Amino acid sequence: MLSCILRGESRCRAAAQKMWEGRTGLRGKVNTMGKIILTGDRPTGRLHVGHYVGSLRRRVELQDSGEYEKIFIMIADAQALTDNIENPEKVRQNIIEVALDYMSCGLDPAKSTLFIQSQIPELCELTFYYMDLVTVARLQRNPTVKSEIQARNFEASIPVGFFTYPISQAADITAFKADTVPVGDDQLPMIEQTREIVHKFNTVYAPVLVEPTALLPENEACKRLPGTDGKAKMSKSLGNCIYLADTADEVRTKVMSMFTDPLHLQVSDPGHLEGNTVFTYLDAFCKQEHFDRYLPDYGNLEELKAHYQRGGLGDVKVKKFLNNIMQETLEPIRARRKELERDIPAVYQVLKKGSEAAREVATRTLSEVKSAMRIHYFEDEELIRMQAERYEA
């Protein structure tokens, strides 16, 4: 062993790899026994129907499919602080809103681990080491970071924490060895960057981390559900969101005043589907069975669209159909939320339990990471013996 040190690095590293493999029972390949999901949201407001079709609905399906060994759903408060430092109270207040929205949509703490990012300090430690694996230029090329910097007028004063949040997101994902990350397509650059970090880490150190894959929403409408005013993005400040917690009346009013086709003035006029918010929402929400229940004159969405384009189908009729679908979809969510709101301390308790469970997993990964990096000095008897031998000689 002494001669190994003197002769150079590479054989030593091979020996270390062997030792590590022996200790962990992993050989060459990373341990991916069961499929693992991690995903989450920044707690900056109540969740809206865009979150629902873009991700929440799918998460519940995946949860109930039984195909996943573990599902981690994270409230990303630390990430939210990276661009809300003027308003930390907003983040603090919205943790419970997001938790209520999660659980009312059907995320079940008995099946999915719901937790708060800031309660897992191991994520910071992982982030710190991953920072060495990423260049400033690479972060500057991240298209989501780029457009967010523009949107927030950060050009001249980007907070370092904000700039580096893709690295902390890599820590979020890898800490749980997630292989599947259900997200909207604005998050694809984050997954790509995570994969690069994983690859680099596994190459430089040892194959400990898992390369994740994004799981995208099912269609274009679900990927980017527009606001009720037809604007590309739903946002609180534009007042164009339908929230999961909206009352039945609020939902109806919002649906009935939705942006449609400005050229469709009379019922008999031919209508256009592109940019027509009501039809985009139908693409996202409408299922075959809704026709049987609410609009039996039409066989399916294609027939309805064709009639609209031909002319002779009024906006109000389509909006009423959409309203029925939205009410049917949102009613059970609203009812569950009401129930959950009656015991808020219990919801915090769910998050506490979830955070404890998540922390155990992250701690295990961090310990593997540190062993792979060979910075687990005090457990490294080999190192201590070798150093001692060197001084004996």
Ligand code: TRP
């Ligand atoms: N960036 C995500 C968002 O803005 C939230 C998030 C933080 C996340 N860490 C994550 C999503 C890890 C998926 C995986 O909504």
